[in-house]
Amino acid sequence: MAGVAPPFPPGDYDVTVVGSGPGGLQTSYWLRRFGVQHAVLSRDGAPAGMFQRFPIFQRLITWTKPDAPVARTTREYEWYDHNSLLADEPELKALVPGFMDRAFDLPSRSEMEAGIAAFANKAALRVRYGCTWESTRYDGDRVVLATTDGDYSSRAVVFAVGVTKPWFAAVPGLEHGAHYVDAMEPERYADRTVFIVGKRNSGFELAQGLLPWARSIFLASPRPVQTSALALSPLRVRYLHPYDEYARGGPGTYVLDVAIERIDRHANGFRVVANGTTWDGRLVLDVDDVIAATGFQTPMGDLPRIGLVTVNDGRVPALTPFWESVSLPGVYFAGNASQGAKGLAKRGAGASSTAVNGFRYNARVLAQHIAETLNVRTSEQAPIADLGSFLLHELSTAPELWVQKGYLCRVVGRGRTGLVDGGVLPLAHFLDSRDGDAAAASVEVDERGAIVPTIYVRRAGEISEHLLTPHPLHEYSSDVYTKEIEHVLRQLPA
Ligand SMILES: Cc1cc2nc3c(=O)[nH]c(=O)nc-3n(C[C@H](O)[C@H](O)[C@H](O)COP(=O)(O)OP(=O)(O)OC[C@H]3O[C@@H](n4cnc5c(N)ncnc54)[C@H](O)[C@@H]3O)c2cc1C
Incomplete structure (x- = not known):
C-alpha cells in the first residue's frame, strides 16, 4: 500500500513553525485557531520533543493535580495542571492528568510524553516529521528556510526548537x-x-x-x-x-x-x-x-551568522516582548526558547517561560500577535461592564497571571463605546505602550517573596502602580478589595 504523503510540502506559507515539542504544537494549535495558514516541520519522528528523552531520571518538576476543586475543563483548572497544553475545546483540555498513575503529583517523563502526543493526535495537528531545517536566508521581506526536504518561504517563522543543545x-x-x-x-x-x-x-x-x-x-x-x-x-x-x-x-x-x-x-x-x-x-x-x-542552549543553526542577537552567553536569542528576534524581523521563537524575552523580572522574580506552564500562554499571545500583524485577524474586544470586579476576578482566578507572574497581564482599555477587554498581553509591552488610557492586572512577587496582586493604570501616557494587600487564600472578591480597587481605578477618566 502506498504511504500517505507527509503534509506541508516545500513551498510558500504565511508562517512556518519549526519543532514538534510542546512549544511547536501549542503554537500550531493557536495559529490554526486564529486562522493563520502555516506549515509545521520537525526533525523528530514523533510529537512531544524533548519529553521523548528528558528529564533523564524520568520525573518532571512541574505539577499536575489530577483532582481539584474545579472541573478539568475549566480555565481555573490550568492553575492546577502545569503540564497539559491549552485548547478551547473541552475534549482537548487537561490531557496529562488522564495518563498519571498518581505516584507523584509531578508526572513521569512518559506520562508527559503520552499527554502531549494525545493532544497532537486528538487536535489533528499536522507536522511534517523527519524534516530538518538546515539554513536560513531573506528573500525581500520573506524568510526562507532551506530544509532536507526543500525550501519553505514565509512571512514569518516561529522557531520552537527547544533549549537542549549541550552547553x-x-x-x-x-x-x-x-x-x-x-x-x-x-x-x-x-x-x-x-x-x-x-x-x-x-x-x-x-x-x-x-x-x-x-x-x-x-x-x-x-x-x-x-x-x-x-x-x-x-x-x-x-x-x-x-x-x-x-x-x-x-x-x-x-x-x-x-x-x-x-x-x-x-x-x-x-x-x-x-x-x-x-x-x-x-x-x-x-x-x-x-x-x-x-546547561543547554538553543540550537540556533546559522541564525547568528545572518545577524541573530543573543543573550545569556550566546545561549538563547534576544527577543522583543512579543518573542520576535530583536535583530531579525519576522523571526519569532516559541516554547522554551521564548525565555529570550525576559520581561521586567521586577524584584528578581522571573517568568516561567522555560516550562510548559508558562510558554503555553506565550504561544497563545504570540499566535494572536502574528495573526494581527499579518492582518489575518483583528482582536475582538468584548465590552466590560464592571471594571473593578472584572480585574478582581482575573486576579483571583486567571492561570495566565498566576503562572506568568509579573510577565503577562490582563488589560482593559477604552474603546469607542466604553471599556473593552484588551486580553492577555506581555506586561513589558503594556508598560512601554502609550496607546490610550487603560488598566492592567498582574500578579507579582514583592521583595520578601510574598505574592502581590498589582494594578497598573495608564492615563495620558503616565503609568501608576498599585499593590493590593495580599490575601492568604488568593481571594480578591470581598468588599475590602472592591473598595481598594475602586479607589485605584478612579484615576481612569470616566
Ligand atoms: C533536563 C530538563 C528537564 C526539564 N524538565 C521540565 C519539566 O519538568 N517541566 C517543564 O514544563 N519543562 C521542563 N523542561 C523544559 C523543557 O525544555 C520544555 O518544557 C519543553 O520540552 C520545551 O519544549 P519546546 O517545544 O520548546 O522544545 P523541545 O521539546 O526541546 O522540542 C524541540 C523541537 O525542535 C525540533 N528541532 C530542533 N532543531 C531542529 C531543526 N534544525 N530542524 C527541525 N526541527 C528541529 C526537534 O525535533 C523538536 O521537535 C526541562 C528541560 C530540561 C533540559
Missing part, C-alpha cells in the same frame, strides 16, 4: 567528561565516584538520581547554592535532597563551592583540581566519572 562552561578539560544529555541509566553508576559540574536544576537532578547508586557524589561550582532563591523554585521539590544530606553532615555527598582549575583524564578515570571560592584551600580528587551539568 559546556569554560572549564579546562571539561570536554573530556560527559554532558547531562549523555548521562547513563543510574544503575551504571553503581559504586562509582561521580563529579558533577554545576549546581543548578540538571546538576541536582543527576545527583538526586544517583544517590541510591553512586559510592560518592561531588556537586561543584564556584557560587554557593542560593537557598533563598531556590525556595521559590520548582527545583527544591525534590532535587535539594543531595544538598540536604550534605548540609546535615552526611558522608558521601558533597556540595562544593570551588573554581575548577583543570580536569585531567587518566587511564582509570579523571583527576579534578579545584580551589575553594567561599573557603581557603585546594582539592585534588580522583573520580570515575565527570558529568557537565552546565
Whole structure:
C-alpha cells in the first residue's frame, strides 16, 4: 500500500513553525485557531520533543493535580495542571492528568510524553516529521528556510526548537567528561565516584538520581547554592535532597563551592583540581566519572551568522516582548526558547517561560500577535461592564497571571463605546505602550517573596502602580478589595 504523503510540502506559507515539542504544537494549535495558514516541520519522528528523552531520571518538576476543586475543563483548572497544553475545546483540555498513575503529583517523563502526543493526535495537528531545517536566508521581506526536504518561504517563522543543545562552561578539560544529555541509566553508576559540574536544576537532578547508586557524589561550582532563591523554585521539590544530606553532615555527598582549575583524564578515570571560592584551600580528587551539568542552549543553526542577537552567553536569542528576534524581523521563537524575552523580572522574580506552564500562554499571545500583524485577524474586544470586579476576578482566578507572574497581564482599555477587554498581553509591552488610557492586572512577587496582586493604570501616557494587600487564600472578591480597587481605578477618566 502506498504511504500517505507527509503534509506541508516545500513551498510558500504565511508562517512556518519549526519543532514538534510542546512549544511547536501549542503554537500550531493557536495559529490554526486564529486562522493563520502555516506549515509545521520537525526533525523528530514523533510529537512531544524533548519529553521523548528528558528529564533523564524520568520525573518532571512541574505539577499536575489530577483532582481539584474545579472541573478539568475549566480555565481555573490550568492553575492546577502545569503540564497539559491549552485548547478551547473541552475534549482537548487537561490531557496529562488522564495518563498519571498518581505516584507523584509531578508526572513521569512518559506520562508527559503520552499527554502531549494525545493532544497532537486528538487536535489533528499536522507536522511534517523527519524534516530538518538546515539554513536560513531573506528573500525581500520573506524568510526562507532551506530544509532536507526543500525550501519553505514565509512571512514569518516561529522557531520552537527547544533549549537542549549541550552547553559546556569554560572549564579546562571539561570536554573530556560527559554532558547531562549523555548521562547513563543510574544503575551504571553503581559504586562509582561521580563529579558533577554545576549546581543548578540538571546538576541536582543527576545527583538526586544517583544517590541510591553512586559510592560518592561531588556537586561543584564556584557560587554557593542560593537557598533563598531556590525556595521559590520548582527545583527544591525534590532535587535539594543531595544538598540536604550534605548540609546535615552526611558522608558521601558533597556540595562544593570551588573554581575548577583543570580536569585531567587518566587511564582509570579523571583527576579534578579545584580551589575553594567561599573557603581557603585546594582539592585534588580522583573520580570515575565527570558529568557537565552546565546547561543547554538553543540550537540556533546559522541564525547568528545572518545577524541573530543573543543573550545569556550566546545561549538563547534576544527577543522583543512579543518573542520576535530583536535583530531579525519576522523571526519569532516559541516554547522554551521564548525565555529570550525576559520581561521586567521586577524584584528578581522571573517568568516561567522555560516550562510548559508558562510558554503555553506565550504561544497563545504570540499566535494572536502574528495573526494581527499579518492582518489575518483583528482582536475582538468584548465590552466590560464592571471594571473593578472584572480585574478582581482575573486576579483571583486567571492561570495566565498566576503562572506568568509579573510577565503577562490582563488589560482593559477604552474603546469607542466604553471599556473593552484588551486580553492577555506581555506586561513589558503594556508598560512601554502609550496607546490610550487603560488598566492592567498582574500578579507579582514583592521583595520578601510574598505574592502581590498589582494594578497598573495608564492615563495620558503616565503609568501608576498599585499593590493590593495580599490575601492568604488568593481571594480578591470581598468588599475590602472592591473598595481598594475602586479607589485605584478612579484615576481612569470616566
Ligand atoms: C533536563 C530538563 C528537564 C526539564 N524538565 C521540565 C519539566 O519538568 N517541566 C517543564 O514544563 N519543562 C521542563 N523542561 C523544559 C523543557 O525544555 C520544555 O518544557 C519543553 O520540552 C520545551 O519544549 P519546546 O517545544 O520548546 O522544545 P523541545 O521539546 O526541546 O522540542 C524541540 C523541537 O525542535 C525540533 N528541532 C530542533 N532543531 C531542529 C531543526 N534544525 N530542524 C527541525 N526541527 C528541529 C526537534 O525535533 C523538536 O521537535 C526541562 C528541560 C530540561 C533540559
